Amino acid sequence: ELKVEQNPLFLSMQEGKNYTIYCNYSTTSDRLYWYRQDPGKSLESLFVLLSNGAVKQEGRLMASLDTKARLSTLHITAAVHDLSATYFCAGSNSNSGYALNFGKGTSLLVTP
Amino acid sequence: DADVTQTPRNRITKTGKRIMLECSQTKGHDRMYWYRQDPGLGLRLIYYSFDVKDINKGEISDGYSVSRQAQAKFSLSLESAIPNQTALYFCATSDWPTAGGGSQYFGPGTRLLVL
Numbered sequence: 001e002l003k004v005e006q007n008p009l010f011l012s013m014q015e016g017k018n019y020t021i022y023c024n025y026s027t028t029s030d031r032l033y034w035y036r037q038d039p040g041k042s043l044e045s046l047f048v049l050l051s052n053g054a055v056k057q058e059g060r061l062m063a064s065l066d067t068k069a070r071l072s073t074l075h076i077t078a079a080v081h082d083l084s085a086t087y088f089c090a091g092s093n094s095n096s097g098y099a100l101n102f103g104k105g106t107s108l109l110v111t112p
Numbered sequence: 113d114a115d116v117t118q119t120p121r122n123r124i125t126k127t128g129k130r131i132m133l134e135c136s137q138t139k140g141h142d143r144m145y146w147y148r149q150d151p152g153l154g155l156r157l158i159y160y161s162f163d164v165k166d167i168n169k170g171e172i173s174d175g176y177s178v179s180r181q182a183q184a185k186f187s188l189s190l191e192s193a194i195p196n197q198t199a200l201y202f203c204a205t206s207d208w209p210t211a212g213g214g215s216q217y218f219g220p221g222t223r224l225l226v227l
Binding site: 009030031033041042043045048088090092096097098099100101102103104105 | 145168
């Protein structure tokens with residue numbers, strides 16, 4: 001069974017600072033996803049990482065994947081308040097029809 | 113219009129009642145999923161379906177059943193609701209995981225409270 005662990009679970013950071021969220025997974029995952037969830041809202045897809053060494057960037061967020069280490073990272077550059085949200089990583093494989101196995105989420109608060 | 117819709121958006125029910133949560137999608141996807149979200153636990157898979165005739169249990173299917181009435185509709189039922197089924201329920205759809213694909217698109221969620 002694919003298990004996904006994120007850390008940290010809670011993160012408070014100042015505007016303008018950089019930080020990284022880590023996502024480890026236990027067994028082969030065909031792809032790795034990052035989602036964002038605002039309070040009381042649904043999940044918004046941020047990135048899909050397909051292969052070892054994949055790197056994707058959107059604005060102040062950059063995601064990477066190391067399949068050998070079974071590790072994905074979400075790097076935040078020069079944080080702004082609008083990035084405050086909960087970020088989930090998730091893996092999938094054919095064992096459960098490519099359903100997503102989620103980490104517990106990282107609750108990010110960006111303060112002035 | 114939203115691609116994935118869920119009804120109702122909020123529901124309060126009593127222990128022992130049967131309730132149904134409905135999901136519809138206009139994305140034309142074959143794959144549909146039901147997840148449950150509890151604070152601090154992330155999302156967990158309840159059931160998934162590849163097409164009308166293919167339904168599969170997920171990690172936490174006990175106490176739930178589903179029906180895939182059409183490609184676009186996937187309903188989740190709680191046969192006899194209990195308080196620990198109080199949660200936020202999400203429906204999601206995806207296309208086949210071809211190269212670059214496989215992203216799941218989530219509905220707005222149904223917030224369920226079982227008293």
